[in-house]
Amino acid sequence: xxxxxxxEVSEFLLLGLSEDPELQQLLFGVLLSMYLxxxxxxxxxxxxxxSDTHLHTPMYFFLSNLSVxxxxxxxxxxxxxxxxxxxxxKDISYIGCFTQVYFFMIFSLLDNFLLTVMAYDRFVxxxxxxxxxxxxxxxxxxxxxxxxxxxxFWVSLLHILLLRRLTxxxxxxxxxxxxxxxxxxxxxxxxxxxxxxxxxxxxxxLAVLPLTGIFFSxxxxxxxxxxxxxxxxxxxxxxxxxxxxxxxxLFYGTGLGVYLSSAVTNSSHRSSIASxxxxxxxxxxxxxxxxxxxxxxxxxxxRLLRRAAPCLRGITSLN
Numbered sequence: 001x002x003x004x005x006x007x008e009v010s011e012f013l014l015l016g017l018s019e020d021p022e023l024q025q026l027l028f029g030v031l032l033s034m035y036l037x038x039x040x041x042x043x044x045x046x047x048x049x050x051s052d053t054h055l056h057t058p059m060y061f062f063l064s065n066l067s068v069x070x071x072x073x074x075x076x077x078x079x080x081x082x083x084x085x086x087x088x089x090k091d092i093s094y095i096g097c098f099t100q101v102y103f104f105m106i107f108s109l110l111d112n113f114l115l116t117v118m119a120y121d122r123f124v125x126x127x128x129x130x131x132x133x134x135x136x137x138x139x140x141x142x143x144x145x146x147x148x149x150x151x152x153f154w155v156s157l158l159h160i161l162l163l164r165r166l167t168x169x170x171x172x173x174x175x176x177x178x179x180x181x182x183x184x185x186x187x188x189x190x191x192x193x194x195x196x197x198x199x200x201x202x203x204x205x206l207a208v209l210p211l212t213g214i215f216f217s218x219x220x221x222x223x224x225x226x227x228x229x230x231x232x233x234x235x236x237x238x239x240x241x242x243x244x245x246x247x248x249x250l251f252y253g254t255g256l257g258v259y260l261s262s263a264v265t266n267s268s269h270r271s272s273i274a275s276x277x278x279x280x281x282x283x284x285x286x287x288x289x290x291x292x293x294x295x296x297x298x299x300x301x302x303r304l305l306r307r308a309a310p311c312l313r314g315i316t317s318l319n
Contacts, residue, residue, distance in 0.1 A: 012097050012185060013090045013173045017079060017272055021088075028085045031276075034284050035078045042067040043289035044301065052300035052309075058136040061126070062118045063290060066247070069114065069143075070283035073107045075206075077178040077279050097179040098160060104279075105156040105181060109206060113247050120144075122241050123217040127224045144262035155202060162195050176272045178279070208227040216249060246286060246289045256280035 018024055027088070049055045049064040080100065084090060125132050159181060166188035176183045185195045221241060226232045254277035291297050 001311065006282070009113075011091045011093050012168075014081070014084060014092050014177060014179070015090065015173055015175050015272075016177045016275070024085050028082060031078055031280065032082055034280050035074060035082070037075050038280070038284040038287075039071055041073045041284065041291075044304075045287045045290060045297070048297065048300045048304050051304055055296060055300050058121050058138075058141050059118070061141050062114060062121060062145075066111070066114050067287060069107055069111050070286050073104070073111065074280060074283045076104045076107060087100070092179065097174075097184065098163065100179040101181050101184060101188070102156050102160045104178065105159060106152050109152040110148055110157060111251060112207065112210055113152065115251060116213045117144050117148065118244050119214040119217040119248070122244055123220055125240065126221050126237050136263065151206075155206065159195075159198065159202070162198055166190050166192060166195065176275065178275075180275065204219045211252065218245075243294055244292045247286055250282050250285060250289075253277065254282055 014023070032241055045067040045260065046064050049060045077100070080092060080096070084092075090100075121136055124135050128135060163184065165182070166185070167190040168187065171191050172187050172294070174183055174187065185192050188195075218241070221237075225234050225237045227238060254274075291301060
């Protein structure tokens with residue numbers, strides 16, 4: 001095949017997770033179920049926080065944003081794959097692929113930054129409890145979220161503009177179930193040095209620095225907790241961080257696992273299967289983590305369901 005200008009490429013081919021038709025149908029059922037559970041779980045968390053005034057605090061403001069991001073992340077990748085499996089197709093348009101790359105980068109980076117902001121929120125709550133509501137005021141919370149959006153918007157736009165300058169061969173096959181930036185860059189027929197350098201720099205700045213911030217926050221949190229004299233006080237302080245720690249471990253653990261598996265093995269198929277962990281499993285588990293380990297959320301969820309029960313019974317009786 002000869003390399004053509006990228007404007008001549010009308011579509012790419014997504015190879016998906018499996019070529020086996022029977023396994024594809026099984027994957028379709030499993031991923032559709034996981035997608036619906038993720039949407040329902042995160043919507044419930046968001047509606048619970050919005051509807052209950054007891055949860056109108058900085059911690060739950062950030063959690064509601066995280067839930068919306070989880071819906072966006074999984075909705076960027078899974079629906080297209082489900083459509084392709086059901087229609088027995090592999091194609092994705094050139095514009096559709098680049099759009100998927102762009103929005104997946106935005107939502108993934110936002111998830112990364114938001115987890116860092118939530119770590120700072122826990123740091124202020126435990127290390128400076130008397131000044132918590134003064135420091136974490138609504139203005140600062142909104143400003144932190146807007147700043148995260150601003151950074152991720154421009155970083156993602158830079159990657160897309162650099163991606164647009166590459167040329168691709170007609171009939172390019174992407175060994176993945178969605179258009180992921182590193183996978184697309186690997187398949188370019190033109191020089192991709194600038195793109196690779198930009199990825200390495202962006203990874204160093206936008207992954208290492210937030211993770212360093214999380215480690216610093218929790219080092220201060222652990223130091224403060226150790227100075228608490230009572231065992232009950234230590235347990236209460238530490239329990240407020242457990243849900244966030246679980247989400248951080250899940251996000252960075254699965255993401256790091258994917259890239260380590262890509263570095264260790266040359267199998268793109270294994271890498272794409274590993275990617276399911278942080279694109280599908282992590283968004284699905286986040287609402288479970290925050291609802292099961294948080295008494296406030298469980299209580300607010302029960303109150304929401306009690307208020308919704310009469311309406312549901314009324315709809316059922318009308319039918």
